Amino acid sequence: MKVSGYQMFWLISVSSIISTSYLPLKLAAEESRQDCWISILLGGIIMMAVTGVMLRVCMQNQGKTLVAFMKDLMGTVLGKALVTIYFLLWFMQMFTIARGMTEFQNLVMLHRTPMSVILLFMLFLVAYAVYRGGITAVSRCAEVIGPIFVFILFVQLFLNPQDMDFKRVLPIYADSGWFHIVKGAFKAYSYMVDPSIILMLFFFVEIKRTAARAILWGTAIPILWGVLAALVLISVTGPVIGAELITPVYTISKFVSILNFVQNIDAFFIPLWLLGAFIKLAVGLFVLSYGLSEWTGFKNWKLIACLTTFVWMACLIYSTHNIRMSYTLKNPFLNGYFYPIAFFVLPLLMWIIGSIRQRTKA
Amino acid sequence: MRILLTYIFVLLLLPAAGCTDFVEPNQLAFVMGTAIDYAGDGSIEVNFQIVIPSQMSGPFKGGSSGDSDNFVVLSAVGRDIFEASQKIQKKTSRRLMTNHRIVIAISEEFFNKNDVSKLFDKLGRDPANNLRDVIILVKGSKAKDFLMLKHPMEHLSSIAAGKELLINDMKSFSSREFILDSVSEGTRPLVPVMQIEKIRLSGNKTKQIAVVSGFAVLNKKLKVQDILDNSEGSAAAWMAGKGSADGITIPWKDGSGTLSFRLTHPERRIRSVRGNDPKHLILTVKAQAYLLENKTPLDMYNVEDVVEVQKYMNEQIQKELQQTMDRVRQRGSDVFGFGEYLHRKHPYWWKSQKNDWDETFKETDVMVKADILLRSVGASGSQLK
Numbered sequence: 001m002k003v004s005g006y007q008m009f010w011l012i013s014v015s016s017i018i019s020t021s022y023l024p025l026k027l028a029a030e031e032s033r034q035d036c037w038i039s040i041l042l043g044g045i046i047m048m049a050v051t052g053v054m055l056r057v058c059m060q061n062q063g064k065t066l067v068a069f070m071k072d073l074m075g076t077v078l079g080k081a082l083v084t085i086y087f088l089l090w091f092m093q094m095f096t097i098a099r100g101m102t103e104f105q106n107l108v109m110l111h112r113t114p115m116s117v118i119l120l121f122m123l124f125l126v127a128y129a130v131y132r133g134g135i136t137a138v139s140r141c142a143e144v145i146g147p148i149f150v151f152i153l154f155v156q157l158f159l160n161p162q163d164m165d166f167k168r169v170l171p172i173y174a175d176s177g178w179f180h181i182v183k184g185a186f187k188a189y190s191y192m193v194d195p196s197i198i199l200m201l202f203f204f205v206e207i208k209r210t211a212a213r214a215i216l217w218g219t220a221i222p223i224l225w226g227v228l229a230a231l232v233l234i235s236v237t238g239p240v241i242g243a244e245l246i247t248p249v250y251t252i253s254k255f256v257s258i259l260n261f262v263q264n265i266d267a268f269f270i271p272l273w274l275l276g277a278f279i280k281l282a283v284g285l286f287v288l289s290y291g292l293s294e295w296t297g298f299k300n301w302k303l304i305a306c307l308t309t310f311v312w313m314a315c316l317i318y319s320t321h322n323i324r325m326s327y328t329l330k331n332p333f334l335n336g337y338f339y340p341i342a343f344f345v346l347p348l349l350m351w352i353i354g355s356i357r358q359r360t361k362a
Numbered sequence: 363m364r365i366l367l368t369y370i371f372v373l374l375l376l377p378a379a380g381c382t383d384f385v386e387p388n389q390l391a392f393v394m395g396t397a398i399d400y401a402g403d404g405s406i407e408v409n410f411q412i413v414i415p416s417q418m419s420g421p422f423k424g425g426s427s428g429d430s431d432n433f434v435v436l437s438a439v440g441r442d443i444f445e446a447s448q449k450i451q452k453k454t455s456r457r458l459m460t461n462h463r464i465v466i467a468i469s470e471e472f473f474n475k476n477d478v479s480k481l482f483d484k485l486g487r488d489p490a491n492n493l494r495d496v497i498i499l500v501k502g503s504k505a506k507d508f509l510m511l512k513h514p515m516e517h518l519s520s521i522a523a524g525k526e527l528l529i530n531d532m533k534s535f536s537s538r539e540f541i542l543d544s545v546s547e548g549t550r551p552l553v554p555v556m557q558i559e560k561i562r563l564s565g566n567k568t569k570q571i572a573v574v575s576g577f578a579v580l581n582k583k584l585k586v587q588d589i590l591d592n593s594e595g596s597a598a599a600w601m602a603g604k605g606s607a608d609g610i611t612i613p614w615k616d617g618s619g620t621l622s623f624r625l626t627h628p629e630r631r632i633r634s635v636r637g638n639d640p641k642h643l644i645l646t647v648k649a650q651a652y653l654l655e656n657k658t659p660l661d662m663y664n665v666e667d668v669v670e671v672q673k674y675m676n677e678q679i680q681k682e683l684q685q686t687m688d689r690v691r692q693r694g695s696d697v698f699g700f701g702e703y704l705h706r707k708h709p710y711w712w713k714s715q716k717n718d719w720d721e722t723f724k725e726t727d728v729m730v731k732a733d734i735l736l737r738s739v740g741a742s743g744s745q746l747k
Contacts, residue, residue, distance in 0.1 A: 121374065
């Protein structure tokens with residue numbers, strides 16, 4: 001299985017834009033109101049740095065996946081224990097996106113279709129793509145879906161010129177202050193882009209140097225989109241309403257009225273978001289099941305992918321009966337310990353250990 | 363394995379068409395207008411104007427000429443909008459669909475006796491609302507009566523109201539902007555007012571018809587503070603930056619005839635007087651004027667007269683706008699968004715002031731300046747005698 005740099009770019013940017021468009025805008029706007037675009041920008045810069053560190057780690061450990069090099073760097077027991085943090089992270093991301101997707105479809109369009117049916121369609125498709133072609137099939141899909149998806153999402157931001165009033169972004173800074181801006185950034189960053197998947201995917205890349213550049217671009221473009229989306233959101237809805245919108249990008253798309261004629265185009269966007277969600281979920285499933293197969297030493301990762309899908313589906317169906325399980329966005333444990341460890345502590349640790357080893361060898 | 367997969371595919375294909383949620387267009391009831399009335403102790407009366415598609419003729423035939431109606435108005439009382447809508451749903455054979463609604467009419471009584479902001483949640487939470495519909499205030503009667511009216515030219519009174527607002531260029535009164543204005547700290551909403559009037563159409567036939575009759579000025583709690591008539595209302599809308607292309611007629615000096623202009627490109631700008639004192643503001647209005655009627659002895663092919671007309675027109679408009687400004691300002695409802703301007707210009711000063719902005723606004727000194735360009739004097743020079 002090989003992935004080219006070009007495919008890598010689309011894989012990263014599609015799966016990052018999907019999460020950027022869903023959660024962080026509200027989380028940031030709740031804290032910093034009309035300055036939420038600064039929070040997003042700040043969170044984006046943090047995530048760019050994290051991506052940079054992770055890329056360094058990948059470059060130091062070429063030819064190995066995350067599971068293998070963590071074992072290498074930290075010893076078998078500790079490495080195996082710590083890598084589960086990433087397994088949990090990926091599983092949670094897949095869980096959040098799949099759950100948000102079904103809930104959204106049930107709310108907006110399919111009022112009577114049972115949630116499990118919608119889930120079954122998506123998860124079957126995801127599992128099938130991963131089972132048949134692995135990362136090759138998923139990256140081919142990303143290559144086709146990506147350009148359309150990213151282009152239309154950028155276009156969408158400029159479809160409401162008549163509703164926009166950029167004065168609503170003012171006053172900058174004075175109302176929120178640095179404390180709320182930084183707090184907004186720290187609530188939002190972990191849901192914005194998703195650099196941790198490259199720790200696994202970099203192993204499959206053919207030409208490492210071009211792929212590194214592609215990954216950085218693939219992270220930068222969703223951040224740019226996120227900042228623009230925050231600006232558009234505030235200028236269309238103002239800070240008070242903007243902070244309350246759970247699906248902000250969908251709500252903006254509902255306001256679109258081109259010449260009083262082209263209206264209600266949200267029905268056109270929903271399938272597009274589903275295509276994007278498919279890429280995100282498929283990448284997540286592949287990374288998780290391949291990692292698990294290396295972790296357990298059980299070679300048949302395709303079978304693990306199928307089993308994971310069943311567990312995943314069971315969790316999703318169970319979560320509809322247990323509301324607490326599906327509202328973990330503001331969980332203080334996750335925000336205070338889990339995400340910082342996954343995004344800052346572990347990558348930095350691996351980078352430092354890797355650098356020391358290289359030096360002692362040389 | 364392959365056979366198993368094929369089976370799963372075929373099985374999944376069957377429900378993939380999404381027929382579980384399929385609703386034929388002939389199972390839908392299109393709600394074009396909603397009217398909200400007060401129904402005593404906290405409950406509200408919701409009225410839906412629903413089209414009867416089989417009675418609709420083409421868009422050009424228009425009017426409810428025959429005996430048969432092409433709409434029904436169904437109403438119910440509930441503790442909130444949803445409860446009332448559910449009761450209405452029970453009375454209909456089709457699924458109610460509000461996505462294409464044009465107008466939400468709210469009676470003056472409801473504004474004053476109930477909390478209008480309670481309606482916002484339903485508008486924002488339920489994806490079946492588009493927030494592009496216009497909110498109007500119905501003065502002098504129940505909002506339901508407005509929906510019941512037949513319009514001589516249009517199929518439905520709500521379509522008529524929507525078109526009336528559109529053709530008079532009043533685009534900035536959607537429910538989204540209404541909610542935006544009412545939740546922002548430095549702006550109070552300005553709502554178009556409609557009133558039912560009896561007019562004589564032809565021969566002895568008289569008919570009731572709803573006409574735009576000015577704007578309502580609301581306060582922070584969304585109670586009606588003042589109702590401005592058409593000319594004052596459009597002046598206020600212009601100064602609020604929601605201006606519409608409009609006409610204006612001014613008397614010439616010494617009462618010798620009048621001049622009428624068409625105004626286009628209305629704009630306004632707020633700025634502080636030198637020294638950055640937040641309590642002294644200047645509001646400049648801009649527009650382009652086209653002279654379309656001249657009953658004065660002036661010769662508009664003479665440059666001196668044209669210059670004089672532009673100068674005098676500016677003075678007159680400035681005077682009229684200043685009157686409206688003072689009237690609204692004395693009531694303490696800032697529909698012009700000065701508060702938002704100060705919020706952006708002096709954010710730290712604003713923090714200490716925002717809680718009693720209404721009182722501060724009463725004491726704020728606002729000067730109106732007009733900067734109107736006479737673009738054209740029309741197609742003839744002096745008046746034809």
